[in-house]
Amino acid sequence: xxxxxxxxxxxxxxxxxxxxxxxxxxxxxxxxxxxxxxxxxxxxxxxxxxxxxxxxxxxxxxxxxxxxxxxxxxxxxxxxxxxxxxxxxxxxxxxxxxxxxxxxxxxxxxxxxxxxxxxxxxxxxxxxxxxxxxxxxxxxxxxxxxxxxxxxxxxxxxxxxxxxxxxxxxxxxxxxxxxxxxxxxxxxxxxxxxxxxxxxxxxxxxxxxxxxxxxxxxxxxxxxxxxxxxxxxxxxxxxxxxxxxxxxxxxxxxxxxxxxxxxxxxxxxxxxxxxxxxxxxxxxxxxxxxxxxxxxxxxxxxxxxxxxxxxxxxxxxxxxxxxxxxxxxxxxxxxxxxxxxxxxxxxxxxxxxxxxxxxxxxxxxxxxxxxxxxxxxxxxxxxxxxxxxxxxxxxxxxxxxxxxxxxxxxxxxxxxxxxxxxxxxxxxxxxxxxxxxxxxxxxxxxxxxxxxxxxxxxxxxxxxxxxxxxxxxxxxxxxxxxxxxxxxxxxxxxxxxxx
Amino acid sequence: xxxxxxxxxxxxxxxxxxxxxxxxxxxxxxxxxxxxxxxxxxxxxxxxxxxxxxxxxxxxxxxxxxxxxxxxxxxxxxxxxxxxxxxxxxxxxxxxxxxxxxxxxxxxxxxxxxxxxxxxxxxxxxxxxxxxxxxxxxxxxxxxxxxxxxxxxxxxxxxxxxxxxxxxxxxxxxxxxxxxxxxxxxxxxxxxxxxxxxxxxxxxxxxxxxxxxxxxxxxxxxxxxxxxxxxxxxxxxxxxxxxxxxxxxxxxxxxxxxxxxxxxxxxxxxxxxxxxxxxxxxxxxxxxxxxxxxxxxxxxxxxxxxxxxxxxxxxxxxxxxxxxxxxxxxxxxxx
Numbered sequence: 001x002x003x004x005x006x007x008x009x010x011x012x013x014x015x016x017x018x019x020x021x022x023x024x025x026x027x028x029x030x031x032x033x034x035x036x037x038x039x040x041x042x043x044x045x046x047x048x049x050x051x052x053x054x055x056x057x058x059x060x061x062x063x064x065x066x067x068x069x070x071x072x073x074x075x076x077x078x079x080x081x082x083x084x085x086x087x088x089x090x091x092x093x094x095x096x097x098x099x100x101x102x103x104x105x106x107x108x109x110x111x112x113x114x115x116x117x118x119x120x121x122x123x124x125x126x127x128x129x130x131x132x133x134x135x136x137x138x139x140x141x142x143x144x145x146x147x148x149x150x151x152x153x154x155x156x157x158x159x160x161x162x163x164x165x166x167x168x169x170x171x172x173x174x175x176x177x178x179x180x181x182x183x184x185x186x187x188x189x190x191x192x193x194x195x196x197x198x199x200x201x202x203x204x205x206x207x208x209x210x211x212x213x214x215x216x217x218x219x220x221x222x223x224x225x226x227x228x229x230x231x232x233x234x235x236x237x238x239x240x241x242x243x244x245x246x247x248x249x250x251x252x253x254x255x256x257x258x259x260x261x262x263x264x265x266x267x268x269x270x271x272x273x274x275x276x277x278x279x280x281x282x283x284x285x286x287x288x289x290x291x292x293x294x295x296x297x298x299x300x301x302x303x304x305x306x307x308x309x310x311x312x313x314x315x316x317x318x319x320x321x322x323x324x325x326x327x328x329x330x331x332x333x334x335x336x337x338x339x340x341x342x343x344x345x346x347x348x349x350x351x352x353x354x355x356x357x358x359x360x361x362x363x364x365x366x367x368x369x370x371x372x373x374x375x376x377x378x379x380x381x382x383x384x385x386x387x388x389x390x391x392x393x394x395x396x397x398x399x400x401x402x403x404x405x406x407x408x409x410x411x412x413x414x415x416x417x418x419x420x421x422x423x424x425x426x427x428x429x430x431x432x433x434x435x436x437x438x439x440x441x442x443x444x445x446x447x448x449x450x451x452x453x454x455x456x457x458x459x460x461x462x463x464x465x466x467x468x469x470x471x472x473x474x475x476x477x478x479x480x481x482x483x484x485x486x487x488x489x490x491x492x493x494x495x496x497x498x499x
Numbered sequence: 500x501x502x503x504x505x506x507x508x509x510x511x512x513x514x515x516x517x518x519x520x521x522x523x524x525x526x527x528x529x530x531x532x533x534x535x536x537x538x539x540x541x542x543x544x545x546x547x548x549x550x551x552x553x554x555x556x557x558x559x560x561x562x563x564x565x566x567x568x569x570x571x572x573x574x575x576x577x578x579x580x581x582x583x584x585x586x587x588x589x590x591x592x593x594x595x596x597x598x599x600x601x602x603x604x605x606x607x608x609x610x611x612x613x614x615x616x617x618x619x620x621x622x623x624x625x626x627x628x629x630x631x632x633x634x635x636x637x638x639x640x641x642x643x644x645x646x647x648x649x650x651x652x653x654x655x656x657x658x659x660x661x662x663x664x665x666x667x668x669x670x671x672x673x674x675x676x677x678x679x680x681x682x683x684x685x686x687x688x689x690x691x692x693x694x695x696x697x698x699x700x701x702x703x704x705x706x707x708x709x710x711x712x713x714x715x716x717x718x719x720x721x722x723x724x725x726x727x728x729x730x731x732x733x734x735x736x737x738x739x740x741x742x743x744x745x746x747x748x749x750x751x752x753x754x755x756x757x758x759x760x761x762x763x764x765x766x767x768x769x770x771x772x773x774x775x776x777x778x779x780x781x782x783x784x785x786x787x788x789x790x791x792x793x794x795x796x797x798x799x800x801x802x803x804x805x806x807x808x809x810x811x812x813x814x815x816x817x818x819x820x821x822x823x824x825x826x827x828x829x830x831x832x833x834x
Contacts, residue, residue: 103733103734107734107832110790111832116784116786116790116792116793117732117734117735117788117790117791117792118786118790120732120734121732121734121735121788121790124732124733124734125730125732125788132505132509132728132730133505133506133508133509133728134509134513134728134729134730134787134788135730135787135788136505136506136509137505137506137507137509137510137513137787138730138786138787138788139506140506140510141786141787477602
């Protein structure tokens with residue numbers, strides 16, 4: 001079989017495979033178009049049912065009485081509109097759809113049979129005017145695969161993405177339920193009396209009187225018009241209130257008698273109480289007299305306002321000792337009040353007396369050194385916690401920062417709104433703890449040691465000879481005799497001229 | 500001569516190609532244990548006429564692989580150990596002052612190690628971008644221009660560079676223009692448990708495995724011509740183009756992952772790399788034309804170094820491989 005004949009067979013095989021795949025692909029495309037059309041038309045059905053629910057609502061409110069239909073015509077209308085819209089969308093999609101390409105049909109075969117695009121490639125190369133040797137080899141390679149593929153059948157995997165029906169169906173169901181509920185609610189008669197039918201079409205409160213004599217005769221046109229309720233039939237507000245009061249009185253009597261029965265045998269004080277709770281003998285908290293000593297002071301007692309420094313009647317030294325961490329070490333409770341949270345920035349500069357200053361500083365330095373050693377490194381020392389340099393450039397009012405400083409008035413009261421500490425009332429937390437950026441104090445020790453001579457081998461300068469090898473890569477070839485003579489004559493003439 | 504002869508000739512060439520590939524692979528396998536994908540990738544780049552970038556932690560045999568390949572191919576092999584103080588003249592060559600016969604001196608050009616057939620650029624990201632840029636012209640144009648002198652490099656020419664991902668301290672990441680010139684970027688991973696025994700036996704014993712040349716430069720050039728003659732059908736070419744365009748964040752059809760996490764997508768060189776590497780893949784698979792499967796098989800190695808992740812993607816922890824995987828998932832092979 002010549003290659004051309006083989007390629008004709010290949011062409012026939014590919015035609016058959018492509019035709020088969022195109023039909024199946026076309027069917028799948030149609031199915032997909034119909035499905036998409038039905039999905040896209042679902043809002044029409046939802047809208048119809050929403051109109052149904054709205055109409056039922058209007059009918060319930062008495063706005064429009066002509067829309068009071070039953071459920072099934074609305075459902076039928078929704079289905080019809082849905083189908084019409086789906087058909088319209090499917091036709092429009094079919095008009096704009098391209099035909100199934102032959103390459104795509106063959107590629108489906110390649111994909112399903114794992115032929116690595118042999119069929120689609122061979123079909124493309126068959127249409128080449130002058131196929132290269134590799135193209136011819138590719139066509140020869142695809143010939144056997146195409147022949148084998150004719151026995152196979154093309155199968156498509158089911159759609160991986162299910163249609164999203166949840167939200168449209170939910171909306172339709174909601175509309176149906178709402179409409180059905182509204183429709184049923186308005187059609188239920190509220191009050192029925194012999195001879196009188198009271199219906200509330202749309203909630204308007206109409207009252208129509210049925211005449212048993214003229215029941216069989218249709219009423220005149222005017223009688224069919226909505227009539228005003230008769231005054232004796234329509235309860236007025238006063239009457240309604242009177243009835244309500246009477247009903248309440250009766251209910252109260254019944255209640256009292258019932259409670260009296262329940263509360264029989266109890267104390268007379270409980271029985272003579274007027275409230276319902278008192279009638280049952282349950283003591284109320286408001287009526288109970290509590291002893292002054294029983295009241296909890298922690299939660300209910302309001303805290304006295306914290307006295308300001310200027311207004312405090314205590315001597316300033318005592319106040320400073322309580323607030324300052326640097327001065328709290330004195331006495332038996334030394335070191336216990338060194339929490340930086342309990343200190344105040346402004347209370348550090350004028351605390352100690354001059355007599356105790358040196359001794360106290362020395363002791364604190366020793367304590368802090370010991371603490372630092374025990375902590376294993378440098379730690380921020382409380383002693384250095386001095387207020388930062390004031391940047392308040394405005395004129396203040398005494399010790400208070402200027403109210404116009406807008407936050408730039410230097411040290412102020414510590415912030416209380418940070419982290420967990422902000423949840424604890426009355427615990428001032430400074431906004432930062434001053435640390436030491438460097439290694440701190442440096443101890444310099446100087447030792448007076450005399451320099452000592454070290455034994456060293458003395459070198460002999462004469463042993464260091466001149467370099468034998470050339471210093472660079474330049475070669476010094478011996479001069480030619482004629483050049484030597486020229487150089488010699490040159491220097492002789494020069495020496496003679498100098499004489 | 501019948502009509503079947505051209506097809507038969509093509510089949511014979513394809514068979515010769517596969518045979519040569521197998522011979523080289525066997526010879527390299529005498530020294531190199533495991534890393535089959537890496538060996539195939541290096542041979543793909545060599546036979547496709549491109550360059551390859553090997554990335555892996557130290558001690559996985561990247562340098563050994565390239566050195567063994569140089570011995571098996573009987574090519575002019577040179578190795579450049581890149582260091583931070585290396586200058587372009589150290590790579591390309593420079594003029595040096597030499598003595599003449601008559602005692603004088605003259606400036607003479609001395610070629611750098613870049614002038615060879617197979618160049619191992621070891622730890623290429625340790626050199627400064629200035630020196631790295633010295634490779635640009637050689638890798639793309641196959642020539643070196645120094646002053647007024649232009650040196651045309653001999654074919655086959657292949658640069659195989661290695662870099663360590665963890666030793667980023669004191670290194671200079673390769674610029675995009677440099678990365679784009681590599682046909683493939685291969686990730687060298689740790690060997691399997693079964694391969695450790697063979698590695699230890701070969702490297703700790705007294706006998707060294709000898710590698711003998713199995714081919715030469717002329718045959719490599721011939722194989723490259725065979726690769727170039729493999730046809731690419733329209734379906735495969737369209738797929739390669741769509742893949743490359745899908746990595747570009749400013750395209751309308753690019754995925755949300757690409758738009759949000761990619762700063763720079765693949766260039767047309769990426770599509771060229773897909774087709775060239777796909778041709779080699781098709782020949783090794785016994786076919787005579789490139790298919791979409793070939794394109795997808797080589798897409799990760801061809802595109803991972805051409806996709807630049809932006810700060811958002813880095814913060815999210817995305818890698819280039821994940822981006823390429825998402826592109827492959829979003830761009831089906833269907834027509």
